[in-house]
Amino acid sequence: MAAVRRVAVIGAGASGLPSTKTCVEEGLDTVCLERADEVGGLWRFTKKVVEGRSCVMKSTVMNTSKEMSCFSDFPPPKDFPNFMQHDVAQKYFRAYADHFDLDRHIRYNTEVTKVRQADDYVRTGRWVVESIDHKSGKKSTDTFDAVLVCSGHHAEKNLPEVPGISEFEGPVIHSHDYRPDSEHDDKKILVVGLGNSAGDLAVELSRKGKQVFLSTRKGTWIFHCYMFRGMPWDMCLNTRFEFWKNSCLPFSWVEAKMAATLNQTIDHDLYGLTPACMPFSHSPFVNDELGGRIICGAVKVKDDLQRLTTSGVEFKDGSFEDIDVVLMATGYTIGFPFMEKEVVDIEKNQLKFYKQMFQPDLQHQTLAFIGCVQPSGCIWPICELQARLAVSVFKGAVKLPPRDDMWKEIEANESMRSSRYPNTIRHTLEIDWLPTMDELAEMIGCKPNIGRLVLTDPKLALRVLFGPCLPYQYRLEGPGRWSGARDAVLSFMDRVRFPLQSRALPPNRRSGLVKTAEWVLFPSFSWVVFLELLVLALLLLVLCRG
Structure with missing residues (x-):
């Protein structure tokens, strides 16, 4: 295989930006190809619906906190709210691109149409990338030593077959195509699904619609943005000590304890939400408003669909409701339309990749997929660590295991997922956040050595072990070490407090x-x-x- 010098990064969103930055700081000739005219990817809201390009809703707020979501050498500004709205998240991406001067490496308005192995791939490991500039209409073909696919896994709308859907006389809209307008005012609306997007949709529509019905097959556990003493939920749960403590206890006991904690705010049985699985065997559903909309009657939780009629819906419990609009918040299927099937063969919405990144059967590991995971925390720091690992592999600093060993790990992870999570397309990419971060960091060589920290920096060791597992921890040592990491870890509470303390309390209060x-x-x-x-x-x- 030839030495990797020139790299293509496909996408400039949450996975493409840190990938571009990592390639550049490692001295690689980097070209980032972005379909839109600005960074941000999924997080850049557009009023216009663009087929094949998903984006957040206008009301979307992040369901992970800023300190647990940021990139490891770029702390969020202290005045940013702890849970950022989509436009604030977009500001963070723009600030990141400006700070590291990434725009000069990004080709905007450029869509990748095909990625294939070069004619000399067997000898060199190189790839050919075909693209089109949507402004000029010019088509280009370039050859790269390596490719990072950072286009996300929300490729195609998942539209389940519902009996009678062709007979229904009202509009049927996928959440991808939803934009807030007056067409939904005073309407009876059916929202199908109960992921994070469905919850956001139900809450938003319940404020202007006559009635919202929320149909769910399996139910869900509702997490709130804040938990113990008002601290962000992910800061409370994603700590090394919590993970170690829970791993020493029976998993069923840990899940039962969390279920009891969540039921203190909302009795999930009473609200008709309790799923068949326990909280840690399910994608986190974070919503602070849904319970309030249910208790005031604006949202009614209903069973799975039986069929649609010309003007209504029949549910599997036998009940019937008249409706005007159907909104399908049923997610997406995984796809990479520009990749050859021989390279990426998706079966049952599953990606059989080592570390969710590398296709084991490739002769040369010069292709990596970034961000194809569904973690129990924010995906952004995982994307960054994946990018750092991929570049380390490209440059020969990290050697991947033999093909058979990679397949054994893939099969073991698939077995774990099938035994722990529901058999749905939503859960095919599920991973535990903290263990995944540590696995990637250990391969890179940047996992914090707590034993050494106890001896050399006890104050920092306490924060690393007992405090939130902040992304900055992975810049304390090893490749990519950042001199500001220690201060970022120790000062995180200042950035958490600042946006909350807009009113100063008198000492006697x-x-x-x-x-x-x-x-x-x-x-x-x-x-x-x-x-x-x-x-x-x-x-x-x-x-x-x-």
Whole structure:
């Protein structure tokens, strides 16, 4: 295989931007091909519907917090809200591109139409990329030593077959094509599905529609943006200590405990939401408003569809409702229309890739897919680590296992997913967030060494072990080390607090919590306090007996 010098990055969104930046900082000649006229990908809302290009809804707010979602060497501004609206997320991407001067490597308005192995691939591992410039209409063919596919996995609308759908006289719209307008005012609306998009749609439409019916086959567990003492949910759950503690306990007990925690806010049985699976065997559904819309009657949770009629819907429980509009929030199927089937063969919406990135059967590992995962946390930091790993493989700094070993791991992961998650297209890419981050970091050589930190920097070690697993942790050491990582880890609470404290409280009106209370704001930090008290109690006991 020839040395990798020139790389194509397909897409300039959450996976394409860190991929471009990683290639550039490693000294590679990088060309990023972006179909739109701006960075952001999925997160760039457009009023116009563009077929084949998905985007968030106008009301979309991120369901992961800014500190757990950012790239590892670019902390979010302190004045950004902890949960960013789509336009704020877009500002973050634009600031990232400006800071690292990425625009000079991006060809905007350029759609990739085909990626194929070069004629000399067997000898060189090179790829041919065909594209079209939508402004000039010019078609181009370029050869690259390696390719990073960062176009996302939301390729084609998933439209399930519903009996009677052709007879229904009202509009049937996929969430991809939905834009807020007056056409839905005072209408009876059926929303099909119960993923994050369905929840957002139901809440938004319930404010102007006459009635919203939310049809679900399996139900869901509702997480709120905030958990313990108002801290972001992902900061509370995604800590190394929490993961270690939970791995030492029976998984069924851990899930039952989380179900009890979620039921303290909403009784999922009472609201008709309880799914067959437990909270950690299901994609996180984060929504702060759906429960309120249900309890006031604006949204009614209904069973799975039986059939549609000319003017209504019959559900599998036998009930019937008159409706005016059907909105299908049924997700997407995976696809890469520009790739040859011999290279990427998608079966049952599954991608059989090593680390969800590499096709094991390729003779040369000069092609990688970034962001083809559905994590229990934000996908952005995972995309960045995947990009760092892919570039390390391209440059020969990391060697992948033999083909048979890669297939064994793929099959083991498929077996785990099939036993833990529901058999739906939504769960074919499910992964655990923190273990995946650590696996990728270990291969790169940038996983934090907690044992060494305990000896050399105890304060930082405590934050890394008991605090949220912030992306900055993966810049503390190893390849790609960033001098600002330590400060970013230690100062994260300043950026969490700032947007919340828009009103200063008089000293006599405080609840009694002092600033150091951040050590008990998170469950893991509470364990630190408990262990300290336990040690003190044992010392007192020894002294008293002595």
